Amino acid sequence: RESLPLDLPPFGGEVDSETSSSSWRFLVRLNPEGVVVECVSLVEKVGETQVPELTAWLNQIQFKPEHGKPFRWIAVGIGFTHQAVDATDAR
16 A cells, blocks of 8 residues: 555546446556556456556556665556535535
């Protein structure tokens, strides 16, 4: 958890019911500066069409640097939670 950033970029892709109900797991290789240099999906068939969008999103994330350490692999799980655009809408 200590490698995870505090802020994440917004995900601009479509999040349909198949995407939100799937289990998304990736192996992400980071350089010492915390930049993603490789991203491998661990998804098997379910929701495969979303993998390129999720991979592109992961490549935007700046993880915490660990200077002085070699390239490292981390496991990342992605989940989606519905949030209303307007907080006054209680549906």
